[in-house]
Amino acid sequence: xxxALRFHLVIISLLLCSALVSAAINxxxxxxxxxxxxxxxLPLNQPSDVEVGPxxxxxxxxxxxxxxxxxxxxxxxxTQFGKKGREEGxxxxxxxxxxxxxxxVFVADSGNHRINIYDGNGKFRSSFKLAWExxxxxxxxxxxxIDGDTNNxxxxxxxxxxxxxxxxxxxxxxxxxxxxxxxGEFRYPYSITMDSERNLCIxxxxxxxxxxxxxxxxxxxxxxxxxxxxxxxxxxxGITADDNNRIYVAGSYVKFGNIQVxxxxxxxxxxxxxxxxxxxxxxxxxxxxxxxxxxxLFVVEMLANRVRIFKAGW
Numbered sequence: 450x451x452x453a454l455r456f457h458l459v460i461i462s463l464l465l466c467s468a469l470v471s472a473a474i475n476x477x478x479x480x481x482x483x484x485x486x487x488x489x490x491l492p493l494n495q496p497s498d499v500e501v502g503p504x505x506x507x508x509x510x511x512x513x514x515x516x517x518x519x520x521x522x523x524x525x526x527x528t529q530f531g532k533k534g535r536e537e538g539x540x541x542x543x544x545x546x547x548x549x550x551x552x553x554v555f556v557a558d559s560g561n562h563r564i565n566i567y568d569g570n571g572k573f574r575s576s577f578k579l580a581w582e583x584x585x586x587x588x589x590x591x592x593x594x595i596d597g598d599t600n601n602x603x604x605x606x607x608x609x610x611x612x613x614x615x616x617x618x619x620x621x622x623x624x625x626x627x628x629x630x631x632x633g634e635f636r637y638p639y640s641i642t643m644d645s646e647r648n649l650c651i652x653x654x655x656x657x658x659x660x661x662x663x664x665x666x667x668x669x670x671x672x673x674x675x676x677x678x679x680x681x682x683x684x685x686x687g688i689t690a691d692d693n694n695r696i697y698v699a700g701s702y703v704k705f706g707n708i709q710v711x712x713x714x715x716x717x718x719x720x721x722x723x724x725x726x727x728x729x730x731x732x733x734x735x736x737x738x739x740x741x742x743x744x745x746l747f748v749v750e751m752l753a754n755r756v757r758i759f760k761a762g763w
Contacts, residue, residue, distance in 0.1 A: 474679050475719030476726045477710055479759040486755045488518045488526055493754040498736030499747045502548040502569055509756060515540040530571030538573035545592035557590035577619030585609045592640040603641060603649055610635040625666035630656055633668045644690040644713050657682040659698060672715040677702050680717035687737040699734035707731055
């Protein structure tokens with residue numbers, strides 16, 4: 450059988466299976482309470498990540514505009530920082546960010562191949578370049594997470610299919626991963642989060658899975674796999690975790706809703722939906738973040754140029 454025909458038959462089979470099971474999907478209800486589209490007269494332009502700091506401030510990465518926008522916990526504008534450039538403190542199409550326990554903001558300055566560090570008000574503090582050697586290409590940081598107990602910064606190097614580990618003051622510690630399909634290998638990893646057991650959950654985009662590792666980079670388990678049925682992924686992107694042993698993964702396929710929820714052990718639990726029991730569909734969801742203090746879920750819709758905020762009902 451011709452390869453193209455066989456592939457299309459597989460897709461049709463998966464779609465039929467999806468239609469049969471979609472009615473039985475468990476919908477996890479939530480309520481949309483706000484959205485953000487514009488800041489200081491400048492529309493968002495392909496935002497990619499969001500996080501809430503320990504002071505309740507919301508940090509939104511508006512990468513094409515090369516800025517981080519800061520909002521209060523009630524979604525009021527506070528300030529913004531960042532300008533396009535190669536100089537220290539400037540940004541070149543950043544993609545991901547995280548906030549440490551002290552409220553410092555770490556930005557994956559992708560185009561400059563470095564991590565920029567700012568205080569909670571946006572004042573530049575320092576940066577560190579990411580190491581690479583041929584045959585690798587310049588490091589392409591797309592997301593990062595900080596372990597507050599060790600002050601290690603775990604950075605996704607998308608183009609080199611690996612995870613880099615630095616101290617928060619810029620000292621290289623170790624790395625793991627290379628291009629491949631087996632456990633512990635990656636094909637264009639994109640985002641990372643730390644679950645409630647302090648394991649690292651990494652979205653492995655082209656392999657259509659989430660891989661879970663301990664803080665030493667040792668493989669623990671895989672969540673999901675390629676497919677278009679509940680519990681599987683087609684080009685997943687964003688990931689976050691709550692404090693009740695749940696992991697949330699945003700994907701591109703929208704037949705049944707595209708933010709799926711799993712237990713830490715990998716069990717599929719359901720789809721994020723509304724109070725009426727209907728699964729929610731998002732436009733190119735990228736960065737997602739669950740704030741455990743306010744019980745809010747933030748979803749960045751990159752190509753819709755907005756952030757949607759939901760109040761968790763669980």
